[in-house]
Amino acid sequence: MPDSLHRFKAEVFQALAHPTRIAIVELLRDGPVSAGKLIEQLGIEQANASQHLSVLRAKQIVLNRKEGNQVLYSLRDPILSEVLDIMRRYFQAHISGTLAALGEIEKAETVGR
Amino acid sequence: MPDSLHRFKAEVFQALAHPTRIAIVELLRDGPVSAGKLIEQLGIEQANASQHLSVLRAKQIVLNRKEGNQVLYSLRDPILSEVLDIMRRYFQAHISGTLAALGEIEKAETVGR
DNA sequence: TTTGTCTATTCTTATATTCGAATATACTAT
DNA sequence: ATAGTATATTCGAATATAAGAATAGACAAA
Numbered sequence: 001m002p003d004s005l006h007r008f009k010a011e012v013f014q015a016l017a018h019p020t021r022i023a024i025v026e027l028l029r030d031g032p033v034s035a036g037k038l039i040e041q042l043g044i045e046q047a048n049a050s051q052h053l054s055v056l057r058a059k060q061i062v063l064n065r066k067e068g069n070q071v072l073y074s075l076r077d078p079i080l081s082e083v084l085d086i087m088r089r090y091f092q093a094h095i096s097g098t099l100a101a102l103g104e105i106e107k108a109e110t111v112g113r
Numbered sequence: 114m115p116d117s118l119h120r121f122k123a124e125v126f127q128a129l130a131h132p133t134r135i136a137i138v139e140l141l142r143d144g145p146v147s148a149g150k151l152i153e154q155l156g157i158e159q160a161n162a163s164q165h166l167s168v169l170r171a172k173q174i175v176l177n178r179k180e181g182n183q184v185l186y187s188l189r190d191p192i193l194s195e196v197l198d199i200m201r202r203y204f205q206a207h208i209s210g211t212l213a214a215l216g217e218i219e220k221a222e223t224v225g226r
Numbered sequence: 227t228t229t230g231t232c233t234a235t236t237c238t239t240a241t242a243t244t245c246g247a248a249t250a251t252a253c254t255a256t
Numbered sequence: 257a258t259a260g261t262a263t264a265t266t267c268g269a270a271t272a273t274a275a276g277a278a279t280a281g282a283c284a285a286a
Contacts, residue, residue: 006132006139009200014130018244019119022126026119035263048245050264055243060207069253070262079203083196087122090192094173131274148233161275163234168273182232182283 015059020044020052022084024073028062029081032074035064128172133157133165135197137186141175142194145187148177 016022020042027033027041039049053073056062063076075081129135133155140146140154152162166186169175174193177186188194 003132003136005201005204006135008204009135009197010130010132012200012203013126013135017123017127017130019116019123022119022122023116036261039263045246046263047247047265051244054264066252066263071264077203077206079199079206083199083203084122086192086196086199087125090125090190090196091118091121093190093192149231152233158276159233160235160277164274167234179233179282184233 011059012061015055015061016080016083018052018055020049021056021061024049024052024056025061025075025080026084028073028075029078029084032072034067034070034072036070038073124172125174128168128174129193129196131165131168133162134169134174137162137165137169138174138188138193139197141186141188142191142197145185147180147183147185149183151186 016025023042024038027038033041035050035053038053039046042049053062053064056073057064060076061080062073064071064073066072129138136155137151140151146154148163148166151166152159155162166175166177169186170177173189175186176189177184179185
């Protein structure tokens with residue numbers, strides 16, 4: 001039954017399908033970071049960050065351990081950094097088209113008009 | 114502003130964050146396939162498949178071209194297959210844990226109880 | 227033109243996600 | 257104990273996504 005594989009992958013993608021959560025994964029790339037530091041870097045509400053961390057925890061993207069007063073988060077598997085690296089290449093290969101598709105650009109389209 | 118990059122990546126992940134759409138991408142791995150063939154392989158409602166294809170089109174994951182009566186879909190960039198390959202490795206590395214996390218297993222947890 | 231086949235869109239309903247605000251819990255220090 | 261700091265959870269409102277049913281459009285064959 002291949003669909004449980006698909007479901008699993010879909011859940012991982014779903015967990016990564018938010019700008020804040022991608023930012024979190026990238027911040028964890030070089031080693032564990034405390035929740036507080038993450039919140040500071042992200043510049044968002046504490047509760048909101050905590051919710052996103054909760055999503056990543058639920059899908060086992062990140063691990064957390066208490067360190068005295070605070071909670072250290074880390075990437076469970078660096079393989080996920082690889083995925084983001086590939087996404088970076090993908091992005092670079094398609095910048096113009098994808099930015100346009102995302103509605104980030106309306107200029108340069110009207111050059112020939 | 115790094116956040117537009119994050120937004121872009123998040124949108125791609127979002128597009129892939131559904132079992133049916135993952136299945137579609139995998140079916141397109143070895144070359145273009147018609148919408149009809151896809152629907153047949155997926156075994157879902159025609160309308161539903163078409164909606165998922167629409168999502169993939171909107172995010173530029175797939176390309177489509179009319180071929181007489183039908184519409185041929187293809188992967189825009191095979192790099193996405195790579196991503197799925199990596200996901201497969203990720204999955205294999207964490208099967209038991211992730212299945213448990215996805216609630217697919219309750220057995221073997223009660224061994225020591 | 228009419229009919230049949232293939233594909234896309236729209237509509238509705240059900241469910242999920244996201245956010246901020248408020249609250250709760252855990253640990254440290256006094 | 258009490259107070260302070262760090263983190264998590266709960267709640268409610270707004271928005272997004274998913275599915276089937278029904279409909280529409282595009283092309284091919286007669």
